[in-house]
Amino acid sequence: MSDDRPFDIVLFGATGFTGGLTADYLAAHAPAGLRWAIAGRNSDKLEAVRRRLGDHVQVLVADSTDPAALADVVRQARVVATTIGPYLQHGDALVGACAEAGTDYLDLTGEPEFVDRTWLAHHQTAVRTGARLVHACGFDSIPHDIGAYYTVKQLPSDQPITLRGVVRSAGTFSGGTFHSALDQFARAKQMKKAHADRRRAEGRPEGRSSRSVGGAPHRDPVLGYWLLPLPTIDPVVVARSGAALEAYGPDFRYSHWAGTKTLRYAAGGALGVGALTVAAQLRPVRDLLKSKVPQGSGPSETKRARSWFTVDFVGEAGGRTVHTRVSGGDPGYTETAKMLAEAALCLALDDNPDTAGQVTTAQAMGDALLARLQAAGIRFEMI
Numbered sequence: 103m104s105d106d107r108p109f110d111i112v113l114f115g116a117t118g119f120t121g122g123l124t125a126d127y128l129a130a131h132a133p134a135g136l137r138w139a140i141a142g143r144n145s146d147k148l149e150a151v152r153r154r155l156g157d158h159v160q161v162l163v164a165d166s167t168d169p170a171a172l173a174d175v176v177r178q179a180r181v182v183a184t185t186i187g188p189y190l191q192h193g194d195a196l197v198g199a200c201a202e203a204g205t206d207y208l209d210l211t212g213e214p215e216f217v218d219r220t221w222l223a224h225h226q227t228a229v230r231t232g233a234r235l236v237h238a239c240g241f242d243s244i245p246h247d248i249g250a251y252y253t254v255k256q257l258p259s260d261q262p263i264t265l266r267g268v269v270r271s272a273g274t275f276s277g278g279t280f281h282s283a284l285d286q287f288a289r290a291k292q293m294k295k296a297h298a299d300r301r302r303a304e305g306r307p308e309g310r311s312s313r314s315v316g317g318a319p320h321r322d323p324v325l326g327y328w329l330l331p332l333p334t335i336d337p338v339v340v341a342r343s344g345a346a347l348e349a350y351g352p353d354f355r356y357s358h359w360a361g362t363k364t365l366r367y368a369a370g371g372a373l374g375v376g377a378l379t380v381a382a383q384l385r386p387v388r389d390l391l392k393s394k395v396p397q398g399s400g401p402s403e404t405k406r407a408r409s410w411f412t413v414d415f416v417g418e419a420g421g422r423t424v425h426t427r428v429s430g431g432d433p434g435y436t437e438t439a440k441m442l443a444e445a446a447l448c449l450a451l452d453d454n455p456d457t458a459g460q461v462t463t464a465q466a467m468g469d470a471l472l473a474r475l476q477a478a479g480i481r482f483e484m485i
Contacts, residue, residue: 108178109137110450112162114196115185116140117147119400120210120240123439124185129155131478132447141175142186166192172199181206183239183446190216190289197235198224204231206449210442212242212335215289218296221460222303229459236466238339239445240438244463245413245480246336246358247343248472249428251464252482253415254350261420262353267340268325268361269332271411271433312344312354324416324425327361334358343464351419361414406432414485425485437480444474 113128115121117140125140132138139160142148148161162178164171166186176182176199186192189211200207201224211217217237228235238244246267257263314337319330337358344354400406409432417424430437445463448454452470463471476482 107180109139109160109180111136111138111181111183111446112141112175112179113138113183113185113446114141114166116151117142117144118185120435120439121185122151123435124183124443125151125155125159127439127443128446129159131443133451136447136450139179166195169195169199172196173203176200176203176205179205181208181446181450183208183442185210185442187211187213188216189213190219194220194223198227201225201228201231201233201235204228204233206234206236208236208239208442208445208449210240210242210438211237214335214338215293215296217335217460218293218300221300222296225460232458234449234457234466235460236445236449236463237460238335239442239463241411241433241441242334243336243339244441244445244471244475245411245428245430245433247339247462247464248475249413249415249426249482250340250356251343251347251349251468252428252472253417253424253426254344254354256424256426256484257351257417257419257422259349259351261351262355263351263417263419264355265340265415265417266322266329266357266359267336268322268327268329268359268414268416269411270327270361270414272409307345310345310348310352310354312341312350313356314338314341315355315357317357322359322361322416324423325361325414327363329359329361332358332360339462343462346462346465347468400435401432406436409433409436411437426483427485428480428482430480440478440480441475444478445471448474 113121113125116125128138139162140148140151141162141164143163143165145163152159152161162175164175172195182200182205184196187210189209190213193209193216197207197220220235224235250265250267253265254263316331319328322329337356340356344350344356411433412427412429415426445467448467448471454467454470457466472482
């Protein structure tokens with residue numbers, strides 16, 4: 103992409119909690135000379151954020167419901183990152199503007215329906231203009247997608263690969279993530295249709311196979327944890343990386359789990375997810391649950407400092423078994439902001455694979471993002 107645009111990165115959502123953390127991270131870690139701006143609809147709130155960050159950060163005003171204003175902003179940027187969700191409600195116009203302008207786009211969505219709908223609406227445009235549309239650049243789904251990428255690199259690429267990821271954490275997920283999850287639980291039919299429409303249009307890789315697989319709760323023979331299937335976007339993202347990259351072998355299978363130390367916690371988790379899914383079908387109950395976890399707010403710095411996550415991967419190929427681990431601090435806020443910021447810097451500044459259209463983090467950034475995350479304190483290790 104040409105460097106004649108005035109900004110390397112434009113961040114939407116900096117007046118919110120997670121967006122504010124992302125802006126703070128960029129202000130503290132961006133290299134000297136980075137040209138970046140914050141954008142949104144409320145100029146007074148944006149100016150307050152700029153006073154905190156410093157006068158070198160510019161302010162751009164654009165309402166997400168104003169296509170002309172969005173188009174003007176994205177044409178000024180090489181990379182646009184946004185924390186404004188739920189994305190199914192607020193995100194499509196910005197994705198479309200970036201695709202049309204040839205501007206790289208990143209977000210924090212964990213909403214499968216949104217990702218599938220934006221592929222259907224904007225993927226071909228982005229392929230034509232050269233824009234890279236990269237969803238799920240926070241805890242959904244960077245530790246899982248780049249963690250799987252890291253693990254696959256330890257295995258032979260000419261053999262079928264079976265991989266499972268097991269998530270454990272102590273932390274609070276963001277209000278935006280919670281709201282998005284409730285909305286997705288309530289839209290099971292629409293989500294299924296969007297997935298089917300995309301699958302028909304997208305097709306499958308020739309001569310290779312890659313997919314996510316489910317399963318019943320059970321005890322992991324390698325890790326010793328009880329495993330509970332996780333109904334998140336992460337396994338779909340990993341499988342799409344597997345379809346795009348030949349390093350994942352001729353036949354790639356990925357399963358995604360929450361890990362608990364006891365069967366009692368696994369059973370409780372299954373009941374909790376089931377109850378939340380049922381509750382989300384009723385609008386008054388869904389709205390009540392949303393009010394208990396408001397968007398735009400989050401836990402104290404002290405509480406975030408006590409939070410952590412791990413994702414263990416067990417991969418098998420050609421008679422070999424490897425165990426890797428990705429780990430870090432607070433998953434819902436601190437590390438999510440770090441991941442989004444580092445992904446934006448990676449797209450703006452690093453030597454990345456030649457890709458365009460809607461692509462995963464592993465497909466778009468691969469080794470460059472892995473190196474950035476490691477340098478930023480997120481651990482990737484062989485166990």
